[in-house]
Amino acid sequence: MEVEERKPIRIFSEKELSIIQAAEKLFAQLGFDGTSVRDIAREAQVNVAMISYYFNSKLGLLEAVVSARIEVGRLEIEDLLHNKTIDPLSKIDRLIDGLVDRMMKHKSFHQISMRSQLNAENGQLNPMLAAQKKYNLKLITQLIQDGQKLGVFSKQVDIPLLVMTIIGTIYQAATGSPYFTLAVKASTSEQILQGRLLKKLKIHLKKVARATLTYEV
Amino acid sequence: MEVEERKPIRIFSEKELSIIQAAEKLFAQLGFDGTSVRDIAREAQVNVAMISYYFNSKLGLLEAVVSARIEVGRLEIEDLLHNKTIDPLSKIDRLIDGLVDRMMKHKSFHQISMRSQLNAENGQLNPMLAAQKKYNLKLITQLIQDGQKLGVFSKQVDIPLLVMTIIGTIYQAATGSPYFTLAVKASTSEQILQGRLLKKLKIHLKKVARATLTYEV
Amino acid sequence: MEVEERKPIRIFSEKELSIIQAAEKLFAQLGFDGTSVRDIAREAQVNVAMISYYFNSKLGLLEAVVSARIEVGRLEIEDLLHNKTIDPLSKIDRLIDGLVDRMMKHKSFHQISMRSQLNAENGQLNPMLAAQKKYNLKLITQLIQDGQKLGVFSKQVDIPLLVMTIIGTIYQAATGSPYFTLAVKASTSEQILQGRLLKKLKIHLKKVARATLTYEV
Amino acid sequence: MEVEERKPIRIFSEKELSIIQAAEKLFAQLGFDGTSVRDIAREAQVNVAMISYYFNSKLGLLEAVVSARIEVGRLEIEDLLHNKTIDPLSKIDRLIDGLVDRMMKHKSFHQISMRSQLNAENGQLNPMLAAQKKYNLKLITQLIQDGQKLGVFSKQVDIPLLVMTIIGTIYQAATGSPYFTLAVKASTSEQILQGRLLKKLKIHLKKVARATLTYEV
DNA sequence: CATGAATGAGTGTTCATTCAT
DNA sequence: TATGAATGAACACTCATTCAT
Numbered sequence: 001m002e003v004e005e006r007k008p009i010r011i012f013s014e015k016e017l018s019i020i021q022a023a024e025k026l027f028a029q030l031g032f033d034g035t036s037v038r039d040i041a042r043e044a045q046v047n048v049a050m051i052s053y054y055f056n057s058k059l060g061l062l063e064a065v066v067s068a069r070i071e072v073g074r075l076e077i078e079d080l081l082h083n084k085t086i087d088p089l090s091k092i093d094r095l096i097d098g099l100v101d102r103m104m105k106h107k108s109f110h111q112i113s114m115r116s117q118l119n120a121e122n123g124q125l126n127p128m129l130a131a132q133k134k135y136n137l138k139l140i141t142q143l144i145q146d147g148q149k150l151g152v153f154s155k156q157v158d159i160p161l162l163v164m165t166i167i168g169t170i171y172q173a174a175t176g177s178p179y180f181t182l183a184v185k186a187s188t189s190e191q192i193l194q195g196r197l198l199k200k201l202k203i204h205l206k207k208v209a210r211a212t213l214t215y216e217v
Numbered sequence: 218m219e220v221e222e223r224k225p226i227r228i229f230s231e232k233e234l235s236i237i238q239a240a241e242k243l244f245a246q247l248g249f250d251g252t253s254v255r256d257i258a259r260e261a262q263v264n265v266a267m268i269s270y271y272f273n274s275k276l277g278l279l280e281a282v283v284s285a286r287i288e289v290g291r292l293e294i295e296d297l298l299h300n301k302t303i304d305p306l307s308k309i310d311r312l313i314d315g316l317v318d319r320m321m322k323h324k325s326f327h328q329i330s331m332r333s334q335l336n337a338e339n340g341q342l343n344p345m346l347a348a349q350k351k352y353n354l355k356l357i358t359q360l361i362q363d364g365q366k367l368g369v370f371s372k373q374v375d376i377p378l379l380v381m382t383i384i385g386t387i388y389q390a391a392t393g394s395p396y397f398t399l400a401v402k403a404s405t406s407e408q409i410l411q412g413r414l415l416k417k418l419k420i421h422l423k424k425v426a427r428a429t430l431t432y433e434v
Numbered sequence: 435m436e437v438e439e440r441k442p443i444r445i446f447s448e449k450e451l452s453i454i455q456a457a458e459k460l461f462a463q464l465g466f467d468g469t470s471v472r473d474i475a476r477e478a479q480v481n482v483a484m485i486s487y488y489f490n491s492k493l494g495l496l497e498a499v500v501s502a503r504i505e506v507g508r509l510e511i512e513d514l515l516h517n518k519t520i521d522p523l524s525k526i527d528r529l530i531d532g533l534v535d536r537m538m539k540h541k542s543f544h545q546i547s548m549r550s551q552l553n554a555e556n557g558q559l560n561p562m563l564a565a566q567k568k569y570n571l572k573l574i575t576q577l578i579q580d581g582q583k584l585g586v587f588s589k590q591v592d593i594p595l596l597v598m599t600i601i602g603t604i605y606q607a608a609t610g611s612p613y614f615t616l617a618v619k620a621s622t623s624e625q626i627l628q629g630r631l632l633k634k635l636k637i638h639l640k641k642v643a644r645a646t647l648t649y650e651v
Numbered sequence: 652m653e654v655e656e657r658k659p660i661r662i663f664s665e666k667e668l669s670i671i672q673a674a675e676k677l678f679a680q681l682g683f684d685g686t687s688v689r690d691i692a693r694e695a696q697v698n699v700a701m702i703s704y705y706f707n708s709k710l711g712l713l714e715a716v717v718s719a720r721i722e723v724g725r726l727e728i729e730d731l732l733h734n735k736t737i738d739p740l741s742k743i744d745r746l747i748d749g750l751v752d753r754m755m756k757h758k759s760f761h762q763i764s765m766r767s768q769l770n771a772e773n774g775q776l777n778p779m780l781a782a783q784k785k786y787n788l789k790l791i792t793q794l795i796q797d798g799q800k801l802g803v804f805s806k807q808v809d810i811p812l813l814v815m816t817i818i819g820t821i822y823q824a825a826t827g828s829p830y831f832t833l834a835v836k837a838s839t840s841e842q843i844l845q846g847r848l849l850k851k852l853k854i855h856l857k858k859v860a861r862a863t864l865t866y867e868v
Numbered sequence: 869c870a871t872g873a874a875t876g877a878g879t880g881t882t883c884a885t886t887c888a889t
Numbered sequence: 890t891a892t893g894a895a896t897g898a899a900c901a902c903t904c905a906t907t908c909a910t
């Protein structure tokens with residue numbers, strides 16, 4: 001596997017971090033255009049001018065938000081790939097568990113990420129995200145090919161599309177698709193709902209993955 | 218099956234339609250907040266004030282955009298369900314073909330639709346869309362249950378989640394997910410790319426659906 | 435003489451005119467950068483947004499200010515040139531009287547005009563002003579050459595430099611050069627001062643012009 | 652001759668000098684308002700806060716810029732007056748040569764100086780400059796009166812106005828008046844242009860001065 | 869029905885300056 | 890003496906909407 005170039009991780013001050021967190025929350029909630037820098041400043045309890053001061057522009061802040069989150073995700077997937085103690089099928093399971101957990105926990109970020117796929121505005125953002133997705137795909141491809149070599153997985157499977165299916169499904173769940181809320185009927189508190197749905201989602205995805213990976217035409 | 222309440226379909230004048238079309242295009246391209254009413258007015262070649270005049274507000278226009286598209290989609294799915302001449306598996310295939318074709322053709326609308334799931338702002342929009350999705354789910358559930366009764370489909374399948382998987386996958390494709398573009402390597406012109414990917418996507422989805430529907434734990 | 439191309443004169447509404455007047459005054463007083471659009475809006479008693487609405491930008495307003503004034507000056511000089519009833523020397527006298535009167539009356543504009551010679555910012559402004567000055571020079575050259583043909587004026591005179599001397603002197607006076615205020619000692623009220631100085635200035639300039647035009651090396 | 656009060660010459664540190672030089676350059680280029688203290692700090696390669704620290708305010712810096720340049724000019728004119736070895740006419744010639752050379756070399760300063768005549772803002776600046784000009788005028792008056800006593804110069808001449816004419820003409824040239832650039836037709840490189848124009852300008856001014864000083868009504 | 873004019877609130881950003889160290 | 894961080898006010902400009910006609 002080729003060595004990926006990584007920008008040196010920028011260290012953020014406490015104030016910068018509070019701005020980033022506020023921005024991540026609001027961007028996801030209201031969209032990039034729907035959020036004003038004053039909203040962010042208020043939420044982060046800093047002066048408006050600090051945003052330009054630290055991040056040059058609103059767009060620069062968006063990029064900081066995204067790149068900050070990317071670093072975290074990258075490591076977890078790499079760890080899984082290099083883990084020598086578990087079999088391919090379990091790796092798929094763990095991959096799905098990890099993706100679901102991370103995407104549901106950081107909905108904010110993934111909503112930003114998905115939104116940005118369509119808005120031309122985001123200068124450096126899209127290349128950054130696309131590179132990250134390409135890199136993830138490489139890791140997962142490796143993982144599945146290991147299973148194929150062991151005869152556990154079908155060789156027919158279209159890996160990029162399967163990954164897209166998994167990501168797309170979780171994204172729907174994360175953005176509150178009505179289909180998702182309809183998936184569990186009986187549920188009172190939001191907390192419980194969230195827990196049951198998460199479990200259902202994981203099981204469903206594993207089943208889809210398993211079925212697709214092992215299903216021979 | 219319960220009777221769905223439907224708002225009487227509003228008849229739009231030619232000018233209103235041109236505004237709606239312009240808005241659908243621009244909202245999808247630039248987002249709701251990213252689009253100004255002046256942009257829309259210019260694109261539709263009408264006076265700015267007409268938008269407030271016809272749709273009361275920018276938000277009212279968004280609702281008009283969405284409801285206009287919903288009417289079209291509703292009928293197609295109903296037709297499929299009531300079709301007595303084809304078997305459940307073929308219905309699934311046709312359903313997927315239809316969804317892919319419609320979502321790719323009217324990306325604009327579906328992007329608006331997905332975006333709106335998170336933005337609190339959209340007054341009547343979410344209930345409208347949620348109702349539509351609930352209705353669609355009902356039809357598809359019916360369709361799958363027919364297959365289950367005939368012993369063609371597994372009874373374990375979680376229908377809302379499967380639908381969510383299908384929708385989620387197509388949405389990723391429609392919004393230009395890097396995973397999707399990575400799914401077909403060799404391709405020159407954008408046109409060809411689009412065609413090949415569409416075919417791959419449909420095959421993939423049918424395989425996923427088939428595997429999931431017939432896969433016994 | 436070649437025919438000059440002229441942009442069709444834009445007709446300004448009453449509100450536009452009040453903005454232009456306010457801007458001319460403030461730009462001259464505080465400079466372009468030193469004047470805020472809010473200042474102008476307040477002075478003209480209009481809403482801030484109207485300035486963008488009418489003139490697109492602050493710079494557009496500046497251009498409107500300048501081009502509005504240019505039109506007025508152009509005609510007066512043309513009239514003088516085409517006047518067949520007075521001799522060259524009297525034409526010089528009248529030219530100077532006119533220049534002094536106009537530059538002192540519309541100090542604002544000429545200060546803007548001079549300022550703009552150095553600031554790169556002014557997109558269309560400089561070409562516009564340079565063209566106007568070139569055109570003026572053409573007329574005056576014609577006028578002096580008439581006098582040279584009649585043997586009234588020296589043929590040694592450097593016309594562009596003489597014009598520059600005249601303009602430069604008036605400009606100093608108009609911008610309140612200390613040399614000018616020192617030129618008349620006894621004077622009480624500002625009104626009288628202004629009157630006496632004007633007269634002195636005109637006499638001085640005519641003497642300079644006459645001496646220079648008739649002085650043989 | 653009255654004794655002029657002079658502020659004790661402030662000694663500037665190396666850092667202060669680099670700020671002053673940067674400021675002189677930028678103020679002349681972009682105007683006072685058009686220049687930000689950050690621009691100056693960057694140009695001078697010092698911290699922004701240093702400017703307030705050293706000069707109290709941006710305005711204080713402007714005053715420092717101006718007073719620094721004034722000191723230099725003052726001495727040269729004094730030297731000329733006290734020179735006992737050359738005749739009045741040659742002194743006029745040398746005066747003009749000196750003024751042209753200094754004003755063209757330090758355009759920056761003179762642009763600032765002229766600009767400041769109109770801007771009310773400049774607290775101590777105008778009195779300072781006016782005092783300097785008054786002092787200069789006194790020296791030149793002395794010089795011309797010497798010539799008048801010797802019968803070389805006309806007694807009709809209005810000295811302040813003549814000085815104003817000379818200064819005004821040079822200022823036009825220094826600020827790039829179109830009249831000036833039109834004064835020399837054939838010229839290729841900017842360097843040559845500059846040289847030829849300077850020579851022309853000096854000759855013109857001397858002729859104007861001579862003609863005016865010796866011309867009897 | 870339709871529109872150009874007008875509005876006031878809000879946008880992202882930059883400003884000169886001050887503060888804590 | 891020197892500085893990076895921080896501030897609040899101001900900047901030019903755009904917004905969705907309303908008004909008078």
